Amino acid sequence: MKTILVIGIGAGNPEYITVQAVKALNRVDVFFLMDKGSDKDALNRLRKDICERYITDRHYRIVEALNPERQREGVAYRQAVDNLNSEKQQTFERLIAEELAEGECGAFLVWGDPSLYDSTMRILEAIIEGGRHELQYEVIPGITSVQALTARHRTSLNHIGRSVQITTGRRLAEGFPENADSVVVMLDAKNTYTSLQDHDLDVYWGAYLGTPDEILIAGKLRDVAQEIERVRKAAREANGWIMDTYLLKRSGQDDLDR
């Protein structure tokens, strides 16, 4: 039997790592790092720093593999994601077959938490279902970019007793959800918040959260939307890539609750 640990490493700050994750890191023989190209070198640099910083008295190996890219043109989004996951599955299977010996422990260091917009667990389930590998896996939770965002802005996710929705820029483009007062938006490459300026919303925006490049902006959406768009564009150009998340809250809802 081979064991895989899916370890949530937090979303940017090496100190986001939990005690449980540190213990898990110290069980690992082989770390599998998926290389997303030079833009995101910084993310794998952080993964290596975490290994150097928290693993004591243990010899481990790092195996890097090229992460397949999602096809962006000429195919529907859902199909492109399915294709991507099946290519990733092939890569994972090869790594597990060729780089991990029987009885050894391998690990994927997942950005933030493995339950949030991440396919690692889905892919491992598909591999186990395929039946070609004797494999078990464990999941260690991590601090998501959502928690990093709310902590840095010192704000709660929800208004008192109200609902929160976590969604993507693509979904938000369909409109602000009727059944939630707070919406966290991830994976938004298109500044979708700019289309909601006629709503009475507060925005809490964060880029590169937990890293030395972190940027925070908050305020009434209609007052700060242009500033976010400008700062976001400049940061993206300066760094070659951007990771940002924002929380939109209907203004004044806590007053209604009292």
Ligand SMILES: C[S@@+](CC[C@H](N)C(=O)[O-])C[C@H]1O[C@@H](n2cnc3c(N)ncnc32)[C@H](O)[C@@H]1O
């Ligand atoms: C594929 S999802 C992975 C989410 C991750 N599993 C988590 O728990 O946060 C990637 C998206 O997460 C958000 N994100 C991740 N890390 C971030 C960070 N340090 N700062 C701002 N947003 C971040 C961005 O919206 C990015 O597009």
